[in-house]
Amino acid sequence: MLKWLDERLGAGHWARKGLKKVFPDHWAFLLGEVALFCFVVLVATGVYLTLFFRPDATPVIYDGPYRALRGQEMSAAYESVLRLSFEVRAGLLMRQIHHWAALIFVASIVVHAMRVFFTGAFRKPREINWLVGVSLLIFAIGMGFTGYSLPDDLLSGTGLRIAYSVMLSIPFIGPYITFLVFGGEFPTEGIISRLFVMHVMLLPALVIGLITVHLGILWRQKHAQFRGPGRTEGNVVGKAFWPSQVFKSTGLMLLVAAVLAALGGLVQINGVWAYGPFDPTAVSGPAQPDWYVGWLEGGLRLFPAWEWTLFGVTIPSAFVPGVVIPGLVFTILALWPFIEQRITKDYEVHNLLDRPRDVPWRTAVGTAGFLYMGLLTIAGGNDVLALTFNIPVEGITWFLRVALLVVPVVGGMIAYRVCKELQVGGDHPLRRRRGTVLRRTTSGGFEEVH
């Protein structure tokens, strides 16, 4: 077998080289792999779902086994999702695994990107791969949103309607591009099949292509690594690809799939039958989108009612939080390696990673950004918070508006201080205690614990 391949492709040589490739042994390097394996699960379950889903807005009358909706008019798309959920064996399992995998796919990309950010792994020569990674994040969110909108239930219809309105808010071109994308004034019949093509063809093709590029560049540039004995800017220390890394990664893939299967089987998600079919004149009560669009929703909720009309041109209030802020967020994120290079004037190649404390100002900026996005995400659920804690939504909204301006700045400053202190102490904060430990006494004072 090897001989056959070798004589045709010269496999003997490069296969050995590939199998000998060195992978640094650190848990933080597995985060990207988790994302990759979620994607594998998404493709596998997604293909299965595609065989049952009908991207079709034609109205039908439901007469399936789900009593509560029997006799109701709904789109063929929604009906096919109900059929998949109630009548196809293992269909509901596949659907739920698919949805959970999507949530965790985006989450692991975000955590992986944070690892890369805080350790400075995006520095020369890895700026290109950072750009590829940011694009992957954007396309992953796009896949999530298009997929979530397909079932044509009441909740997803609300999300689509907001997306339509945000697109419409763009000055000068908004109405034109919105009508091209949606095929007319909302709600349009054709939108389901358009989303379907995006979701099962265009976006996956892009993502698969970009993952290939991402891994190819990684392979060419080799891993960066944390500092340690025997590790220099010029080498990589770790385990060989074969056998140890192959076994570990295969094991990890199966474990990721196992967790997703357990979630899909045991934790119900997006029970579209409970929301009912899409109806343009109704809206489902406290509506929660998937977590990764929560920050967009939060921005729309927090932004004040500012709408300007200048020389007959209206800037709708949804434009800044819906278009400008997300645009800035992704632009800054994408350009970060170049922004940092401008600031530090550091044009050297870096194969050794920083610990977050080594570059306090970067860690501070990252922390502030993280807090900003986190608060927006929380704001996306302000009605749920209000309901849970029984506080008026107005109060929460005002509180979050102020917090959004204050918390990131304060948090960034604290992160900066913590980094500086850790630099002096030099120890890993989790592995060794330093300083004095205070205990709260029953009278409310503090005492030292020795």
Added chain:
Amino acid sequence: MKAGRLAAISFVLSMVASLALVAVYFVGESTPLEGTLLALALGGLGLGIVVWAKSLMSAPEVTEEHEALSSGPEARDRTKAMVQDDEVTRRTLLVRLVAGAGTTLAAALAIPALSLGPRPGQTLFGTKWTSGARLVDRNNDPIRPEDLPIEGVVTVFPEGFVGSSDSQTVLVRVAPDLLEPVEGRQDWSPQGCIGYSKICTHAGCPIGLYRAEAHQLLCPCHQSTFDVLQGAEPVFGPAARPLPQLPLDLDDDGYLVARSDYLEPVGPSFWNMTGGE
């Protein structure tokens, strides 16, 4: 060897779970059971492999050198010289023309994308309401003011267009002396019946909630709140425009009708909404 045992047990567990999964599929469905068995089948296999990798094959650490990525200035210069073939670079006119032709071709190929949707034209400026159109509820029944209790709310449509998205209107009835109508709209609310577009002026959600004690309409999407008594002015939340008000009247049989379409665009704002095309 302990680790080897653990790995072996995991593999066997995985096999058993897989077989059980097949059985469950044929016997009948139970999503939680399917999920659990699938998780065990995958997890057992995965765990076994990880245990195996960890303990049975403690590979030594190896070191690999980074070879320089850059090929150096000389090689770059040679590449550059090769790209800048005289026959290509000297022909400036041809280079420009080929770029131009490429651009025009791209433009021509992009044009069919315009078929994807109509031009907005007047679509966003009008709804299905017309002068004299009766207000009907979801069951197509026309409405008299006395059908609606004080503080009652109902979603209405122009007769013949039940379910029309852009024409959906909330009809609220309040005690007439509470109303503080906007200038010029004094006679738009017969017997305290007042109609506003149901589409939120923020991002277009249907306004779902009426708080009778405060006389406020509330949008569930981002909590914009509108004061029903004062021309649906926004009092809280991200919406900046009042909900457009539908001019109402009574016809000869005492049913509520529209005096005309809305006088301004309904729904989310867009850049040329004040002008029209």
